[in-house]
Amino acid sequence: MAGLSLCVNEQYRNGPLRRTHELPQTRDLAAFVAVVEDGGFAEAGRHLGVAPSTLSRTVARLEDLLGLTLLRRTTRSIELTPEGRDLLDAARGILTRTEALTDLAAGSRRPRGPLRINAPVPFVLHILAPRLAEFRAAYPEVQLTLDMTDSLVDLIGSHADVAIRFGPLPDSDMLHRKLGRTPWKLVAAPEYLDRMGWPSSPQDLKALEQVRFAAPEHINTLRFKGMPEPLSLPTSVVAGNGEAARRLVLGSLGIARFSDFMVADDIHTGRLVELFAGELEAAPLDITALYLTPTAGLRRLAVFLDWVGGIL
Template sequence: MKTTLDELQAFAAVVDTGSITAASELLGLTISATSRTLGRLEEKLQTTLLRRTTRRLELTEEGTAFLQHARAILASVDEAEEQMAARRMRPAGRLRVDAATPFMLHVLVPLLEGFRARYPEVELELNSNEGIVDLIEKRTDVALRIGPLKDSTLHARPIGTSRLRILASPAYLKRHGAPAEPGELREHALLGFNQPETLNDWPLRDADGNTVHIRPTIASSSGETLRHMALAGLGIVCLSDFMTREDRDSGRLVQVLAGHTLDTPQSINAVYYRNTALAARITCFVDHVVEALGQRPFGI
């Protein structure tokens, strides 16, 4: 049977205080509990560590030798705990973050300078994936996900919302005109996703009251690619506010079918596996993102 830290602490406390009674007060235990703990340690080691007299306790030769090891172990544990406490105060280590390319470029990258200034000892590793990644398989600490969450094994912390808009460049609209109602989209070049198909559900209602599902004229797996195609005047696109705010503010992209567009905010969450002791570097990163964004809808 292995020696426990409680037994080592009891042994060291008895030696330091000179009596089981004083050691019990120091450890917050009863005298009988301290005595049993000390006896259990000697039984495991099959040796006598302390010679008990009517007046005091004296270390045996074996006790003197074992005390050095016990103190070294206890000091090592104290040092480890202090280091963990220091890491909580000053987070450190590698932090792997995953997000879709548009969110990485338009939301996270602008926040990194401030994060690095606050937490210089955190080593960031940023990965962009257009689909949903397995956090364990990809050794990811935290991922930023947009839309409904399905994995119940993940802890999710909301960081904001972003609404969808139908957009086109002024050059495209000058050449082809703007659709006046959703049904007229059939006459236009539409930019959409090749997967999953649900991303081609646009926040519009057709004449029958059904959600408009478009068939892309040009399809891509990347929202950022679709944005650049829209800026190039290749068609009409449906994108989230967080990646088009500057384009809309500058007039590079303009909203179409505004009166027909449904207010459908997308939830954005930071997700990570549920741990009893969450690493400080994850907490400080998510806190920084939430603080910087102010939990306001992106693009507004």
Template sequence: MARIEINRSGEMEVFVRVVEQGGFSPAARACRMTPSAVSKLVARLEGRLGARLVSRSTRKLQLTPEGCAFYERATRILADIEDAERGAATGEQAVGRIRFNTSASYGMHILAPVLPDFLALHPGVTLDIVQTDHVIDLLAERTDIAVRAGPLKSSSLVARKLGETPMLIVASPAYLGRAGVPRTIADLELHERLSFSYARSIEGWSLRDGEETVLVPAVGRVQASDGEALRHLALGGAGLARLAAFTVRDDIAAGRLVPVLEPLGSGDREVFHAIYVGQGGPLPSRVRALLDFLALRGRVS
């Protein structure tokens, strides 16, 4: 009996298009196939794997848990194939597009000043940078690398530490002249405390009260979705803000912001990591190049 040749990479590519396009018909248009051919290909793939990948019980395409796992592995395999082909053609130079997600503060104060050097080192790389302080799903957003602050949750992602920075409570001279300088934890009740509008691992400001460490709620009339917004609000005199030191050092040196309650600081520091999907095979050269660069030039302190 003749052996049936199976184009596994082709099947993976069509399946990935189905997921990313949100259905068989749009995937068929993207692949220049008929919807019937795409549907049969996915059914044949499911039959060979012995697992249902896509739920067909609703009008909206939904992946099963097995489908999610297969999509994750398929996207990595296809990226590796593409990287291998480009590497063979360019002598393993880093080439291709990197989707990079970071907080606005890291993007402005750490990444932007050194990014031109990375681009000069790797002229074959293009960058798609998205700035948000919200935690994203790297797979769903098709993101190669994300830089995030705070403790890491257990997941299938891999992390590379980029350093840590002290947390400082700051305000503008204009605000302190108007509202007074807080010197005790009790004084904070009289002040506007600018806060983040999304859930964080620690909700509040960690301060020392004698021998104990207390968590002071960050409550006020203004909330913001990212650290840079809070920084600008503090610069404008809207209240006190607790921010990563590397984001306000220049402002403090220039007298635009003033640190307060430093003797009551608990010494807590915020840790930054570059996180990526790296299990199950070698990283594409373009992703590895940026990770190595961040480890040297993208560190926080």
């Protein structure tokens, strides 16, 4: 949560929390959110530089003020009650709006502060990394952290502000924005085709080998327009992620299909060649951003999503 460490630390340095007979104070809500997002009092205390016992008393005081049980505590973990989950959503909104008001009070609407992005390895390497300097030049006060994973992550547990994912999304109550779409390209290294033979029709691909993805399996399906069944090719090697598969294809170990953004430069420079352009039957892949905080209340997230959508 933006400004969370600063909010909690500064408030605790100013003295112990005082019981209010009205609404919960922002610092109390910030402490509660920190405990939930860090998975416990000890971890939140390390993250914020605050004693776990202080955070425990703060949450207990918040529960007493509201007359609600927010957390179920065990010796090793915490669990949100339904009331705690409702408060968590409300507290995030309050803290986001408080940050926006702080920006206004400071006379600045320039996006600033930390932004943690979780994205698949190929997206970071081929989309973000080559052009991230442009974003930094435009928004130098936004402090970016990039985490690279291919699986859908828990945004709370990973402390991520936004996750970028490909393809259909699972049922989720997270906010999301479609950033763009990317077509598929079937490619091979010229050296591999020189050795194995250049195919003149999709049927000729049966004489070649395929670099296969460990998951998801649908990426390995090679279906062409006008052909009732997908082609079945012998496997050369199985790769655990898209970037590994790309490296193997560049190393003349077989053919594979990739999102266009992963191999566009390779095709342009001649390191790879596209096979049967326009004949591969595969729907373009959606690229979507998922997040928990409305972009209207987190300006650095809003400008980042606008920027990514503009370069795709």
